[in-house]
Amino acid sequence: MNKYIFASSNQNKLLEISKQLSGITLLSLLDVGYYDEIIESGSTLTENALIKSNTIYNKYSLPTIADDTGLEVYKLDGRPGVFSARYSGEQANASENIKKVLHEMKEVTDRRARFKTVICLKNNFQELFFEGTVEGLIANEKSGDAGFGYDPIFIPNGCQKTFGEMSLDEKNKISHRSRAIQKLVDYLSI
C-alpha cells in the first residue's frame, strides 16, 4: 500500500531523498519502465511539479511524488528560476548553465541567490504541494564536484563552501530539497 513513484529522471534527486523517505517504498521511473521525456511547459515550479506528477499518476495510478527545482538569483530578477535546466539552451548541460550564470554575475557584487524546490504529491483524491528553500550566495567560481547541477557555485548562508564541496549528508541537512521533503514526511507521518 505504501508504494509511491518518484516522477524524476534525475538519479541525483533520488539519491538525495531516499534516506528521508525510507518509510515508504519509492519506485523510480526506471523501476516502472518509464523512459519518455516529460515536457516541462509550465511557467512556475509548481506547474511543472504538477505536470510531472500528473503524467506519471495518469499512467500508473499509483501515488506519485514530483520535484521541480530552480536557482533564483536576486540580481538576475530570479533567473534562471523555472528555466534552470535549459538556461544556456535546450540541450544545455550543468557546466554550460553554470558558465552562463557566472558570466552574467561577473561584475555583480550583490550575489544573493536561493534554491527553491516544489514537491507535488498526487494521489487518487488530491494534489498537494510542499516547498523548501535555502538562501545563499553565488560563488565567484566553481568549486567542488559533489552534488549536481548548480551545486558547485552555490554557497548556502552560514557556510564557507559550496554545495559542490559538501557530502550528501551535509547538503541534506540544509538543502531546499530536504526541507520540502521533510514537510512531505511530516504530512505522511512516516
Ligand code: ITT
Ligand atoms: P526531473 O525534471 O526529471 O526531476 P531535472 O534535473 O530536469 O530532473 P529540474 O527541472 O527540477 O530537474 O531541475 C532544474 C535544473 O536545476 C537542472 O539543471 C538541475 O540540474 C538543477 N538542480 C535541481 N536541483 C538542484 C540541486 O539540488 N542542486 C543544484 N542544481 C539543481
